[in-house]
Amino acid sequence: MSIDGTIVAEGLTKVFHTTARKRGRLSAVRSVLRPERVAKTAVDGVTFRVEPGELVAFLGPNGAGKSTTIKMLTGILTPTSGQVHVNGLIPYKERIANARLVGAVFGQRSQLWWDLPARDSLSVLADIHGVGPELLRERIARFDRILELSSFWDTRARQLSLGQRVRCDLAAALIHDPAVLYLDEPTIGMDVVVKEQVREFLRDQVEQRGRTVVLTTHDMTEVERLAERVVLINHGRIAYDGDLENLRRTHAAALHSEADLEDVMRAAFGVGAALAAEDAAEGRAGDAAAEDTAEAVAGAA
Amino acid sequence: MTVAALDAPPPVREHRPRAEQSRRAWRAARVTALAEFYQWGRLASSLSMLVARCALTYWLWRALYRSTSSSAGLDVHQATTYAMLGVFYVSFRNVNRWAGRDTMTQHMLEGTIAYWFLRPVTPRRYYCIRACGDLSYGACWATLAFTFCLSTGVIAPPASTAAGLSALATMAFGLVILYYLQQLIDLACFWTVVNFQLVIMYEIVQNVLAGALIPLWFMPGWFVSFDGWLPFQGTLNIPLSLYIGRSPVSGLGRELAVQSCWIAALAVLTTLMWRRAAARVTVLGG
Numbered sequence: 001m002s003i004d005g006t007i008v009a010e011g012l013t014k015v016f017h018t019t020a021r022k023r024g025r026l027s028a029v030r031s032v033l034r035p036e037r038v039a040k041t042a043v044d045g046v047t048f049r050v051e052p053g054e055l056v057a058f059l060g061p062n063g064a065g066k067s068t069t070i071k072m073l074t075g076i077l078t079p080t081s082g083q084v085h086v087n088g089l090i091p092y093k094e095r096i097a098n099a100r101l102v103g104a105v106f107g108q109r110s111q112l113w114w115d116l117p118a119r120d121s122l123s124v125l126a127d128i129h130g131v132g133p134e135l136l137r138e139r140i141a142r143f144d145r146i147l148e149l150s151s152f153w154d155t156r157a158r159q160l161s162l163g164q165r166v167r168c169d170l171a172a173a174l175i176h177d178p179a180v181l182y183l184d185e186p187t188i189g190m191d192v193v194v195k196e197q198v199r200e201f202l203r204d205q206v207e208q209r210g211r212t213v214v215l216t217t218h219d220m221t222e223v224e225r226l227a228e229r230v231v232l233i234n235h236g237r238i239a240y241d242g243d244l245e246n247l248r249r250t251h252a253a254a255l256h257s258e259a260d261l262e263d264v265m266r267a268a269f270g271v272g273a274a275l276a277a278e279d280a281a282e283g284r285a286g287d288a289a290a291e292d293t294a295e296a297v298a299g300a301a
Numbered sequence: 302m303t304v305a306a307l308d309a310p311p312p313v314r315e316h317r318p319r320a321e322q323s324r325r326a327w328r329a330a331r332v333t334a335l336a337e338f339y340q341w342g343r344l345a346s347s348l349s350m351l352v353a354r355c356a357l358t359y360w361l362w363r364a365l366y367r368s369t370s371s372s373a374g375l376d377v378h379q380a381t382t383y384a385m386l387g388v389f390y391v392s393f394r395n396v397n398r399w400a401g402r403d404t405m406t407q408h409m410l411e412g413t414i415a416y417w418f419l420r421p422v423t424p425r426r427y428y429c430i431r432a433c434g435d436l437s438y439g440a441c442w443a444t445l446a447f448t449f450c451l452s453t454g455v456i457a458p459p460a461s462t463a464a465g466l467s468a469l470a471t472m473a474f475g476l477v478i479l480y481y482l483q484q485l486i487d488l489a490c491f492w493t494v495v496n497f498q499l500v501i502m503y504e505i506v507q508n509v510l511a512g513a514l515i516p517l518w519f520m521p522g523w524f525v526s527f528d529g530w531l532p533f534q535g536t537l538n539i540p541l542s543l544y545i546g547r548s549p550v551s552g553l554g555r556e557l558a559v560q561s562c563w564i565a566a567l568a569v570l571t572t573l574m575w576r577r578a579a580a581r582v583t584v585l586g587g
Contacts, residue, residue, distance in 0.1 A: 016583070076418045078580055095579075099421045111416040115336035115401040124329050128420050128427070130322025156339065176421075 004087055005179035005212035007050040011082035014043040014068050042068040044236035055206045057227035058216040065236040066216040070182050074104050103173030104182040110169050112157035118168040119153040122175055129176035143171040146201045163194035183215035199225050326422045330434030336401050351392055351446055358384045359455055373518045379545045382456040386541050387513045389443040396435040405487035406496050425575045432480050460546025467553045468544035474560035475536040481567035491578035511537035532563040
């Protein structure tokens with residue numbers, strides 16, 4: 001079987017069952033004695049296809065179903081219904097074969113060992129993936145060129161900053177040279193410089209290495225810089241699937257209203273100057289506004 | 302920023318035989334030992350804890366036997382040896398993963414359990430590899446302590462060569478039982494998310510029923526009979542009783558058979574639990 005990194009999802013649905021807390025007198029006791037099961041549909045009939053070497057950004061507000069979709073694509077979660085194929089494999093059924101094909105970074109969740117220097121963690125992960133020492137050296141050197149890992153890779157993971165840890169996690173996810181890379185909000189909480197470094201790295205992975213990348217983000221700047229195609233998810237359904245330009249044209253009104261609303265809020269409550277100055281200082285102005293815009297667009301859609 | 306790697310050649314995929322890749326995964330067993338060696342403070346505390354436990358146990362049993370030469374059919378040397386070996390044996394399990402955020406509960410709570418399902422090694426096998434690593438690390442400490450205590454006369458040598466070998470064999474089987482029991486407790490996290498109370502309860506039950514706190518021959522008859530139906534005796538009391546000569550070597554076959562039955566039953570149970578766990582894994586948070 002050739003490794004190409006095609007992802008196909010058809011009618012992908014995930015329903016979680018939780019216990020609802022009852023209201024009224026002795027609610028806690030009644031909830032234990034007669035628990036009420038509630039079904040929550042996190043992802044509802046999602047269908048899409050990602051071609052090899054494509055970078056697709058999943059956008060949407062918190063709780064829209066982006067992360068659940070990614071977890072089903074990786075094979076961690078089993079879909080309630082629908083089908084998913086990654087390079088012809090069903091991820092949740094063929095987890096071992098799938099694991100050789102994919103890498104993932106889940107936001108601030110690290111797969112590094114807390115008490116080991118980052119380089120040792122990468123070495124252990126290489127062993128788990130069956131990567132030999134020569135290839136490991138070569139790959140780490142390649143990652144180091146963009147991510148500048150060598151300046152902190154002898155530091156234990158617990159002492160790394162968030163940006164340093166995520167950069168190491170990116171290297172960890174790619175240590176076995178997977179065809180597909182899933183990134184669940186990879187740049188959340190990072191400063192502008194590190195964000196740019198990560199974007200540069202991802203661009204390199206797609207353009208030069210030909211990897212398929214699926215990422216979820218709230219950061220519109222990231223989307224603008226990286227993705228030609230966006231999939232907008234809201235309430236577990238795909239609200240839009242297409243290129244960014246078309247999204248802008250389609251929802252131009254919503255974008256405008258958001259910008260206007262922001263101006264009005266700043267003027268009305270007098271916090272604009274302070275906020276703008278803070279944003280400018282941290283270089284987040286574009287990101288912050290764009291993040292709000294993404295959520296507004298998802299809501300409008 | 303310039304992209305230095307833009308001119309790099311396309312990725313080269315490695316073609317290693319699957320068997321070799323599979324063998325390489327065993328190198329992950331070194332994680333716990335590496336983490337301890339990187340922190341001299343933790344290593345020193347492990348050492349001081351072992352020394353303190355050994356010294357206190359030795360003095361306690363010497364004090365208990367001050368007014369009598371024999372109790373429950375054992376002399377002071379046998380009783381002290383049993384208790385000291387119990388301390389070494391327990392130190393097999395005393396590897397601290399909590400500080401390194403590396404327990405199953407922590408992986409469940411933090412959602413990092415997701416990565417266990419994204420490796421070409423099943424979570425069950427990874428668990429086994431790490432447990433073997435921890436056990437080997439603990440065994441190094443226990444062997445050091447055993448050799449030191451044996452050479453200084455603090456503990457007696459085995460009752461006979463056959464007794465020593467029998468103790469070793471039942472100890473190996475006992476460790477496998479311990480591994481499966483611990484795995485059951487850890488796997489409960491897939492249903493309960495946290496297992497703090499379960500871990501505390503298990504440690505108390507295990508230490509009492511295995512005879513780690515008080516040798517079982519000091520317990521009432523009904524207690525020993527009841528305990529005989531459970532797997533705990535096989536993890537500590539049986540190997541140590543063989544070592545000090547309280548249990549005859551002729552009973553070795555029966556003991557190994559009982560331990561084997563427990564191992565088989567627990568292996569089946571944990572296999573089923575892993576299957577169920579893999580189907581119901583959830584990752585907390587978005």
